[in-house]
Amino acid sequence: MAIEFRNVTKTYPDGTVAVDNFSLHVPSHTCTVLLGSSGCGKSTLLRMVNRMVDPTSGAVLIDDDDVATTEPVALRRRIGYVMQDSGLLPHRRVVDNIATVPRLNGASKAEAHRRANELMEIVGLDAAMARRYPRQLSGGQQQRVGVARGLAGDPNILLMDEPFGAVDPLVRVELQRELQRIQTELRKTIIFVTHDIDEALTLGDQIVVLKKGGEVAQIGKPQEIVEAPANDFVAQFLGLDSARRSLNAAPRDGGGWLVSDGRGRPLGVVDTVPDQHTDTD
Ligand SMILES: Nc1ncnc2c1ncn2[C@@H]1O[C@H](COP(=O)(O)OP(=O)(O)OP(=O)(O)O)[C@@H](O)[C@H]1O
Structure with a gap:
């Protein structure tokens, strides 16, 4: 499923213009990374896709259908969403956290649990973790559960908002590898938000470097961005890591x-x- 941002602008009620006239084509079955510093509008853009944020003007289309025509709850059930703090329900066991969306979609408890167990294997979680509560897991394990939960409704689209931002660097690299492996197999349309250049270069089929207000500084494949930064802003952004x-x-x-x-x-x-x-x- 392809996603298109068509001239979207978001002005929050306090007057903050988070995104100003942003357009982008996100091809299906690939991973597009929104890369930029804090406050440049990445999360706002991501949340427009599942209608956690509605644009003030412009439209977001999924396979040519304006998301504004779909009821938000129904939309969210068919789009996976993974966030930084995993967003797990603390009082529910791992298996039930993952099974939430299949249950909402009408699966029986047994069927939803079967699906949850299958997903735990896909994201590399030991089956013994199923009965634990989120607080009994490490940060990296919680993020794996978050990814499993995002995939549970078998969505074509997966939105990932700094999903590995809160884990230590080694675990982060491990989770990136897992995601690459999963993506090779499942080929979802992923929008991945990060401010980490290495993460963007590792995961992105397409990288969108953003300035404040969602202004596009450059769009390209990782290699293109590294080899030919389009302007000083991009060069400087990459240069932060030049040493x-x-x-x-x-x-x-x-x-x-x-x-x-x-x-x-x-x-x-x-x-x-x-x-x-x-x-x-
Ligand atoms: N609900 C809100 N009300 C008012 N302003 C908001 C709201 N949400 C976000 N903003 C502002 O909009 C701008 C873009 O925020 P957004 O969260 O989209 O950026 P971001 O690039 O995802 O940042 P970060 O990496 O820190 O999460 C920021 O200036 C932010 O303060």
Whole structure:
């Protein structure tokens, strides 16, 4: 299912213009990342898709149908939504949290639980976790439950709002890998919001770099954005991480090369370096 933002603007009641005349085509079965600093309007845009926010003007279309014509609750049942704090119901066991949407969609309890167990396996959660309450899980495990819950209604569209923002960096990378694996299999239309450049480069088929007010600074594939930033804003945004992105390799006494990042921190040893660059290149 393709999504289209057509000249959407959102002015909140206090006068804040969160998004100003934004347009974007989100192709089906791919992951589009909205990348930008805090307050640039990413969440507002995401929430327009499932009508948690209605645009002040303009329209969001799913396969050419204006979402404004669909009742919000019905719309939300067929669109997966995963947020930063997982949004799990604290007093419900993991299995029941995941089973919520199938139950609302009319599945029997047994059928909904069967589906929940299947999803736990898909997102890499041990079956023993099913009977636990959210507080009895680590942050990373809670996010896996959040992803499972987002997938439970078998939606074509998955909205992800900084879903891995609150977990530590190692777990975050693990969750990104899992999502890539799941996406290879399920091929949902995903809109993923993040302010983390590495996360955007890892997950995005298409990346939309946003300025304040939802102004598009650049749209492109990860490689295009890294190789040819469209303007100073994008270059600077990527540049925040440049020390880590520029790698140096130095020959080692025992053979091979020691690779370090731009801050001089060792990263590992490789046998060969394909092409050597120095800072003066
Ligand atoms: N309900 C609201 N009422 C008034 N202003 C709001 C409301 N929700 C968001 N805003 C404002 O709209 C702008 C965009 O907010 P939004 O949450 O969409 O940005 P964001 O890019 O997702 O930020 P973050 O990464 O911090 O979540 C901000 O200036 C924010 O303060």
